[in-house]
Amino acid sequence: MGEELGRAVSDPDLESLGLKEEGLRDLFRMMALTRRADLEATALQRQGELAVYPPLAGQEAAQVGSAYALEESDWIFPSYRELGAAVVRGVDLVEYLHFYRATWHGGTYDATAHRFGYVSVPVGSQILHAVGYAMGAKLDGASLCTLAYFGDGATSEGDFHEGCNFAAVFHAPVIFFCQNNQWAISVPVSAQTVAPIWRKADAYGFPGVQVDGNDVLAVYQATREAAARARDEGIPTLIEAVTYRMGPHSTADDASRYRPASELETWKARDPIDRYRERLVRAGVADDGFFAEVEQEAGAFAARLRAGVIASEPRPVEEMFAWVFAELPEHLRRQRQEVLGD
């Protein structure tokens, strides 16, 4: 995979993973559902049904492998490109896409039911919430960890560095999961930072791991190990999953203005779904029947998503006032009255 992965964890031995065959197939299924949902969401934006959408195609292994490695009691704090992790957590994607339909802030799903935080757009800001939640859980003596997703660009933000430092100082059970997809909108990772991302962990005094982010099993293994370190010993881990954003930054972006076509072709050849399919076949864990079944399921999944998004209406106006405060203060009561006339 080239120089960028000189040290990365890659191609782990199947036996060492502790996953049953069903789990191995499940990983493929979720990656396939993610890919189809992602394509559908992109199409929905092109057709005017979504305001904007940030495609994740190419990052399915990084997201599904890491989210799948956690326990249900662990919390995920996503950024804005984590539809694949939402699929693993069983979040209703129509509710998730309310954010991108611009009909609700953060999505209408119940974060507490899925232990999957709301879409967080200010880059890197959700990292601090993951650290604070982990500190709180530790104070309660709970055996859980939190995982914050962010990209290579976020490693330039102060929130990333402050979060890493707090987690180290307070021995907070956190996994800092960086999807290094090579581009922060138009700025390549080489112009973003000089030191390899995984090595930044050294500065805070906890382990940093670089993993082949297009190898779902390697991601799964690295995340399992990090989660165990976090829960059992209060040791945070920074995981750099080296992957690639095959699409634009968002549907409002034109990647052809800054990205050479040849680079995209190189990474298409490393497509994480194709690669895992071959691995499953090689291991004798899945056959054509299974893949046909998954394709059918993914088609139905995308069709439901499309129908659900198109049918979803803007939220009622009164909701604008509903949850600003626990109790509606007098000045908002007056504004509500002006708008609704009640």
Added chain:
Amino acid sequence: MTEVTMVKALNEALRDSLRDDARTLVLGEDIGKLGGVFRVTDGLQEAFGTDRVFDTPLAEAAIAGVSLGLALAGWHPVAEMQFDGFSYPALDQVISHIAKYRYRSRGRQSAPLVIRIPFAGGVGAAEHHSESPEAYYAHTAGLKVVVPSTPLDAYDLLRASIADPDPVIFFEPKSRYWSKEHGDLGANGDPLPIGKARVARRGTDWLRVRSRLLRRPRRTAPRSRSSTSGRSCRWTSTRSPRRSARPDGPSSCTKPR
């Protein structure tokens, strides 16, 4: 009835809140062993331990963002910003997340936390130590802004802020930290409602509204002003400034009751 400074009143409010609610936490820079640069948290770590009263690394955005994470995990953090002029790195967390969490989550989650900020001038302080940033917060939906002006008020309002289900930005006027007042802390019984003004002195002819009574007591004694004018003046402390809901209305003003 005892004489109490505002610093002591705030300290007692934190102490009583830590005692009454085991989910209350106090965090910030130098708030542990030192007791805060203004000594507002003096003795709290000793009394409640380092799990509930703890120093943080020197990073204001993290103090705010981590407080939100703690609140999402069911704790009630009371965070200190050391000075008004150092609170700005936390603004993104306060505006983009803390103020919005209840709304964003459709009421399923909230951020019941308090951020205390010593503020304003009048003490001969240098740059970054004498700022009045309350308007930034008062213009942000989802936040409550509280400014006490007397020690007894400070006690009642801080207790009410900590008990409040929504995030409160609590501004402590530095020039009043060492002002004294006679009275019994918490004698009011019920927590003060946030969002209501205090009538400092009753009057009938005209109304004077202040977001904080910052001038030295000698110069602000209502009696002298109203007696020299020959008219009756009502003095009001807003306690909780917010932006005006009506374009023609006075800013930061709640009708006195």
